[in-house]
Amino acid sequence: EVQLVESGGGLVKPGGSLRLSCAASGLTFSKAWMSWVRQAPEKGLEWVGRIKSKTDGETTEYVAPVKGRFTISRDDSKNTLYLQMNSLKTEDTAVYYCATASAGRFFWGQGSLVSVSS
Amino acid sequence: DIQMTQSPSSVSASVGDRVTITCRASQGISGWLAWYQQKPGKAPKLLIYTVSSLESGVPSRFSGSGSGTDFTLTISSLQPEDSATYYCQQANSFPYTFGQGTKLEI
Numbered sequence: 001e002v003q004l005v006e007s008g009g010g011l012v013k014p015g016g017s018l019r020l021s022c023a024a025s026g027l028t029f030s031k032a033w034m035s036w037v038r039q040a041p042e043k044g045l046e047w048v049g050r051i052k053s054k055t056d057g058e059t060t061e062y063v064a065p066v067k068g069r070f071t072i073s074r075d076d077s078k079n080t081l082y083l084q085m086n087s088l089k090t091e092d093t094a095v096y097y098c099a100t101a102s103a104g105r106f107f108w109g110q111g112s113l114v115s116v117s118s
Numbered sequence: 119d120i121q122m123t124q125s126p127s128s129v130s131a132s133v134g135d136r137v138t139i140t141c142r143a144s145q146g147i148s149g150w151l152a153w154y155q156q157k158p159g160k161a162p163k164l165l166i167y168t169v170s171s172l173e174s175g176v177p178s179r180f181s182g183s184g185s186g187t188d189f190t191l192t193i194s195s196l197q198p199e200d201s202a203t204y205y206c207q208q209a210n211s212f213p214y215t216f217g218q219g220t221k222l223e224i
Binding site: 035044045046047050061063097101103104105106107108109110111 | 149150152161162164167168171173205207209212213214215216217218219
């Protein structure tokens with residue numbers, strides 16, 4: 001059974017930084033394309049970005065609102081996905097989920113809350 | 119980016135009713151369409167993937183259909199526990215995008 005467990009969320013001031021982690025189990029992590037998805041309070045879901053497997057070039061893609069500020073990385077030796085968030089804005093306040101898919105079937109973590117406020 | 123337009127935005131129904139939620143993509147998504155159920159304070163729960171494949175453990179009263187750009191989630195006989203917000207999501211091209219959600223009240 002695929003399990004994804006996020007950690008690292010918290011309260012940060014505007015302009016600050018935070019790094020989220022996602023520990024994965026129950027899958028061949030090194031082969032998985034991994035993603036981050038977020039949901040602002042009382043809002044819909046937004047796909048933040050994804051990272052391909054090392055075999056597929058470990059390339060990353062991001063949505064426009066976070067491009068240049070957020071960086072997704074992975075450590076296949078630790079089965080862990082990361083989201084480095086810099087220059088945080090109040091509008092980045094959200095629950096952040098890590099996710100992965102196999103043949104169109106998506107698996108999600110339970111989420112980690114990031115609050116950006118002065 | 120592919121836009122996903124979901125309707126209705128909210129619906130009120132009774133136990134035993136049949137409910138249909140629709141999702142239209144701004145371009146073809148080749149069958150890479152998923153449906154989720156989300157309850158307050160919880161992560162989205164996968165119900166349907168690749169248009170019509172029922173996720174393990176999901177009751178058979180949930181079903182998905184459609185092709186091309188038009189897709190449907192049907193709940194055949196509503197139960198009280200189906201009260202939630204439902205989202206469609208395309209996974210054909212990045213960035214994967216979601217519909218705006220349908221709030222179902224029972």
